Amino acid sequence: MKYGYYPGCSLEGISAEYDDSIRSLFKRLDVTIEDLPGWICCGTVAAPSMSRLLGLATPLWNVARAKQAGYDQLIAPCSACLYHFKHAAQQVAESPALRAEVEAVLALGVPLASLPPTVHPLEILSADAFESRINQLVQRDLSALKAVCYYGCHISRPAKVMQFDDPENPQSMDRLMKWVGVQVLDWPSKVDCCGAHFSLIKPGIVVDLCTRLFESALEAGAEAIIVGCPMCHANLDTRQDEIAAKLGRPLNMPVLYFSQVLGFALGLSPDVLGFKKHIVDPVPLMLEKCHLSA
Amino acid sequence: MAFRHEIEALSSQNANLCFQCSKCSASCPLADMMDLKPAQVMHSIRLGREEAVLNSTAIWLCLGCETCSARCPQQVEPAAAMAAARVIALKRGIQPSVKEVGIYYRGFVDNMRLNGKIHDASVAGVTQLLTGQFTSSLPMAWKLLTHGRLKPPPLPFGGGGFRRLYNNVLAKERET
Ligand code: SF4
Ligand code: SF4
Secondary structure, three states, X not given: XXXXXXXXXXXXXXXHHHHHHHHHHHXXXXXXXXXXXXXXXXXXXXXXXXXXXHHHHHHHHHHHHHHHOOOOEEEOOOHHHHHHXXXXXXXXXXXXXXXXXXXXXXXXXXOOOOOXXXXXHHXXXXXXXXXXXXXXXXXXXXXXXXXXXXXXXXXXXXXXHHOOOOOOOOOHHHHHHHHOOOEEXXXXXXXXXXXXXHHHOOHHHHHHHHHHHHHHHHHHOOOEEEEOOHHHHHHHHXXXXXXXXXXXXXXXXXXXXXXXXHHHHXXXXXXXXXXXXXXXXXXXXXXXXXXXXX | OOHHHHHHHHHOOOHHHOOOOOHHHHHOOOHHHOOOOHHHHHHHXXXXXXXXXXXXXXXXXXXXXXXXXXXXXXXXXXXXXXXHHHHHHHHOOOOOOOHHHHHHHHHHHHHHXXXXXXXXXXHHHHHHHHOOOHHHHHHHHHHHHHOOOOOOOOOOOOOHHHHHHHHHHHHHHHHO
């Protein structure tokens, strides 16, 4: 299997620790990933709000280049990028006229038929094949850690587009975290929205939505929230002082990427995994909760 | 073209399938802030209430979280209808009724034209300047800076691929 890798703008910018942890994790698991050469931004909600054609051509430029590069799958760790890839690919698959239009503006000479699938890293790692591999490599036992897995909007929603996991009660991250011992708690907010990009323009909305998430995480007894999207991470990690004021109680809950938790369990150091870049420092909790296993 | 057909053409769906159960409105995280709730947007589209939809706060407050589309029992996609309405509103020169969102989307695409990728700190800074939130965003910027999260902007030498496709899209849309 030849994997292409599309980090996306967030992972090159404020969410570099997600990128670091994904790269070091795949390396630890002996899975080779290759950066998509010359990738461009997926366009997110902005491009399709300007023009439908721009909103389809921008993400598909990357998928077409992945096809050109001969990848079997293109990995996108940001679930928003991933949604735009999958959505655009589906739109052109359903309409030959639209496909021809997008092919013309892309002008890459790549037919947009039988494009390689784009996948979230969770889709690769939560497959059965990795269970025994991960079990063999575990160096730190995390069975004292109580956490909730937060999937947010696009890891599995909408099902018609994402075609992965259960859109209302996804399990892939839960599974993976249980493999390394984490006590994954049930909670009702797995797929609620964090407010995403409104952080820049309507921060009050983000604080409101994230306050609800922390309320239910606390109610469930979580010591940490585990995520798989750079926007979810930024919103939950960077605004805890404002959220604490709303909740009327102190809040200092580490928010970790699944790739950081997994990497940590497999023996990677907090430095390599980018723990220091978090606003809420996860190191004390993680060190307290892990037992070095033989 | 009737307004409903315009929306349908841009969002590949049949708005008439909506049977007004309001499950979308009940699921929408921002419904309580919208002037028209997602189910009302769908109904207004069918009634041809073009002005009401294109000037609504709903279409700009929509985050694209897809909860509405995912849960609709009729496979209607309010999220896609909202995106189509944003495109139509901008084409007609209608100012986004939530102006910060309009400024942000425009600035985002403009930033992409420099390098094909965005530089997140520049997009944030420009958006916050233009929406009068610069001062209030400084504590966050400081927090990120001191945690090694902000990078300097790259020189605008990349992104030829995006500029080419952007110009091709403009040319194509001028034709039609
Ligand atoms: S959920 Fe679907 S059918 Fe029900 S009101 Fe919304 S769009 Fe209409
Ligand atoms: S996609 Fe938009 S309209 Fe639909 S539930 Fe999310 S915010 Fe509401």
